[in-house]
Amino acid sequence: MNIDGKQAAADLRVKLTKEVESLKAERGITPGLTVVLVGDDPASQVYVRNKVKQTREVGMISDEIRLDEDTTEEALLATLAKLNNDENVHGILVQLPLPKHINEEKIIATIKPEKDVDGFHAMNSGRLLNGEKGALVPCTPQGCVILAKRHLGDDLSGKHAVIIGRSNIVGKPVSILFLQENCTVTIAHSRTQNLPSMCRQADILVAAVGRPEMVKADWVKPGATVIDVGINRIERDGKNKLVGDVDFDDVSAVAGGITPVPGGVGPMTIACLLKNTIEAAKIYG
DSSP states (O other): OBOOHHHHHHHHHHHHHHHHHHHHHHHOOOOEEEEEEESOOHHHHHHHHHHHHHHHHTTOEEEEEEEOTTOOHHHHHHHHHHHHTOTTOOEEEEOSSOOTTSOHHHHHHHSOGGGBTTOOSHHHHHHHHHTOTTOOOOHHHHHHHHHHHHHHOSOOTTOEEEEEOOOTTTHHHHHHHHHHTTOEEEEEOTTOTTHHHHHTTOSEEEEOSOOTTOBOGGGSOTTOEEEEOOOEEEEETTEEEEEOSBOHHHHHTTOSEEOOSSSSHHHHHHHHHHHHHHHHHHHHO
């Protein structure tokens, strides 16, 4: 069974539209998201265009700042300082990757934690780890949990979630979110011994490693829920194709539910970005 990320994201945006209307009516606040794009990376431009479009569709203010590829780190830091101090901007997102001459960690650390709607700032990571209120949680991990619940129901207690990947962007935060749902969590990675055997124990398998179609059917317990975070461009039959970290056709025959690529986790990532901006406006606006 396909777990439809496009429909899940559309359903979430309907809820978010109502929340925006309530914020406007009750507190006179219109959530505002500003996206900063440095350079002209084609994939980044597509992402930014989608983010701007969907932000406006739910009734929020969407601004976009485009800077040249050769923009200095100092100039980008100055731009962020202005946005940090603008009370009409509730969310700041700097589209990654940045040009090589700019230090990404420094840029992320410069964004005010309460406006860090990507959820990458160390302060938000710490709040998430400590289970504190007010944490802005990375968007892709949020989307993974929402999609798992969409297939399995809201109570994930006791499920064994195996996460392949230990990045700060997906692997680590999604493991914490599943722990908060009372799952038993195993984090696997490139050094894990007997990786296929480990994956076969999962009720929920999250693949976030960036290796095309690595997860095969014999890695998956029959009936398991498979969440594929991977986005990989490969050439097949002379054409470019987008595939995940899971061999979709192979695993579909075994899994109880599986997210497709594209159309699975990707749409949820943008919807959760809007959700974070609204949360930021509610808490800190």
